[in-house]
Amino acid sequence: MLPKAYDPSSVEDSIYTKWEESGAFRPESCDPKGEPFTISMPPPNATGQLHLGHAVMLALEDIFIRFQRMRGKKALWVPGTDHAAIATENVVIKLLKDGGMRDPRKELGREALIAEIAKFVEKSKATIRSQVRKMGSSCDWSRERYTFEPSLNRCVNEVFARMYGDGLIYRGHRIVNWDPKLQTTVSDDEVEYKEEMSFFYTFQYGPFQIATARPETKFGDKYVVMHPEDKRYAKYKHGETFEAEWINGPVRATVIKDASIDPEFGTGVMTITPWHDHTDFAIAEKHGLEKEQIIGFDGKLLPVAGEFAGMKIDDARPLIVEKLKSKGLLVKVDENYVHNKAVSQRGGGGIEPQIKLQWFIDVNKEMVPWKGEQMSLKQIMHSVVHHGDITIIPERFDKTYFHWIDNLRDWCISRQIWWGHRVPVWYKDDAMQIGADSPGKGWEQDADTLDTWFSSALWTWSTLIDPKKAADPALSLEEILKQSPDFQMFHPTSVMETGYDILFFWVARMILMTTYATGQIPFKTVYLHGLIRTRDGKKMSKSHPETMIDPLDMIQNYGADALRLSMIVGQSPGADSRLYEEKIAGYRNFVNKLWNASRFVLLQCEQAGVDPKSITKLPKSSDLSLADRAMLSRLQTITKKVTEGLTEYRLSEAGDTLYSFVWDDFCDWYLELSKGNANTAVLVHILRKILQLLHPYCPFVTEELWSQVKAEDAGMLISKPWPEVKKELVDTKAEEAFLQLISVIQAVRKIRADQGIEPGKEISTIIHTKKWVELLESQEGHIRRMGKISSLTFDTDAKPHKNAGSVFLPEIEVHVPLEGVIDIAAERKTLEKEKVELEKYVKGIEAKLGNKEFVARAPEKVIVAEKEKLETGAEKLRKITERLKMIG
């Protein structure tokens, strides 16, 4: 016999091992004729611990994959880890510094630091693997990949070379977001803006007054820009020059007219610093102006700053202002100016725009073949979502996605760090060559590495290629793809499930790179989940450890199944959700409820002397009680609902349906009614189906219980087919009747309570309609239990009489000769009100159906639905009228 409570920690690990050893995670174990269903696991960063974001991702994907596997698809879930270039390098450098090293980059050098990071990553990967297993993830470990392994490097190099050859990758001087702290470039998307109060100064600059929050960049300014239509400055002509006294003496400045200037802002005139500002750079490019670097890559002022050279900008700022003030050039200071400071998302350092030689991907060049047209990468990205090749769930993210693409600029892909795929370009004097290997002596490889998203963008297909083929330098990328069976079978993948926060970073870039490199979309559906927040809706952050929920702790305390349910049920895609321990505990209770329900079923079998494993089919329908038939019918209904929900990625709804079916219908009613009168075959049958349906959500407990109740020769639940809807078992009449039975029981109970009848005291209930009498008699024992009624009187001949309190049931009347139990006047009133409303309702539908235009324009489905509504409405109306006649 099972223990009284489910103890997840004692069984989860061994179940996982059994699954893994059985090969159930591999598509090779699935029906060979099944359609492929593929998910690429978003690779967790190999920087350390699994967090709740990963947990929710793993839970969702595991549900998708288990469901499809049970449905007979050839299900493949490819796990992996990400080398996470900047993030990992930072972590290791910090560790080394904590270990006493002053400057790990200098002290170790490139090779040794990379080796150090690689060592760290290996350890980290092992941790991640074991944590992914803890969640119950049924991914195919034999196909595990890593974004920085040789075959992926091959893909990176091939794609880079091809893009370069197609003129889609170029090297150029561009203004980039430079992080002086990390000494690298970061992409536009990795820049965050923080509001900051600062001083806003207005200075006299020649005849103009110019405003700035950053006087320290102004040393080299020699252009003033204004709107061409600005009447205040109409007398100044574009291109004319003038002399101005400035920080370090007089400068010669030029007037530039440009429509991008907002005449309303400040004085309507500004000076520009093209080297250190995106907008200024754009203006300078447009007009062919000179650019000069003012701030060094170390964040200190350059010699152009004269006496301030070598100072940090924050230190220099007040001194520069002071100097300008002493020269009489300071016009005014606004002390309450709010400006957005650019900060690096990774390291948190302030961003200093700089002009640098970098590698870029051109997103606007219209020369990529796609569906018979020459398109730009941007256009392809737009097209595949617009035309429905890729569906985004929830739909509203389409708009965000399109908006992002419309504003997309060329993607800067080079990074000045060491950990990552190295830019496959070689230099010798003025010559340059693309390729993974050195072209010969004297050639030096580009010192930069590629943005980590460059390799991640190849993830869906680079993980499916055959590593052996990838290692063969004689094969082209196209040939590698052609000769990789997994790629041929499983790509495009079915669904990409990830957080909406990396829609741009990753999802969009996978679309970009994959369509280009393989000519295929990377996935058909994108399912975006929301962020998990604390109970008060705050972000969980490492800087506030008390706000963090560690998934591993939760698994330890409540079980992986409870954690999974708590993150899935009640959440809608794309919406943030809050998680806290009580919620997880609630689902732990549910899991335990299921456990005890099974225990009860087993107990019933034992008492009846039946071995549950020998049960293979349902009894004849003539041997089924009303409750049996009702439950079996309901099972079909919810099976249909759950199947549809899972197919359409509405996991919360499906989970909720199962939850209430198990708890409210199966446990609270069916099992209660089974006490003393159990049909073990039906009990076992329904329980098995419940376990099957619940398995994607809570795989561990269902698998464990399955081993107790399954038919002798049935294998593990993970590989069992998904339950079919058996139409012959649908019996809506039985369901309705069962509900009525429940109503009767509840009514009796209510009467007892209202009348204050003590347990054991007798009340009498008069029933007419023979069928119901038999039914109630058969359930008498139960009613007695529920209501503590010592005896019931059934009277088939009793007529309803006026003074009787009554409970309205369409096919049955329970008349209780106790006055005042139910207020007939009140009932009449509500019924009359309802009648009026129903009449209107019916009339409304009739009017609609009588409307020629509606009938002509509405789709067939809608009209059928309307007709059904009319029928049910009319039926209800008929019943109400009858009832009113009876009590009136």
Added chain:
RNA sequence: GGGCAAUUAGCUCAGCUGGUUAGAGCGUCACAUUGACAUUGUGAAGGUCACUGGUUCGAAUCCAGUAUUGCCCACCA
């Protein structure tokens, strides 16, 4: 500045394309419990579905506007 969303019970949230009396979990209260399960059962209290208009026989649901909150994008010298 542009965009997206949210606003439903004390708390956390469901409520699909408009349709009986708006639901769940937790919490609260009352009662029950030698019973598969106190990780329990039965029941109660608790909601002007943010607000204002509109469409409709009928609106939490659709439309418009207002307010509050959150997020994303852009970024101004």
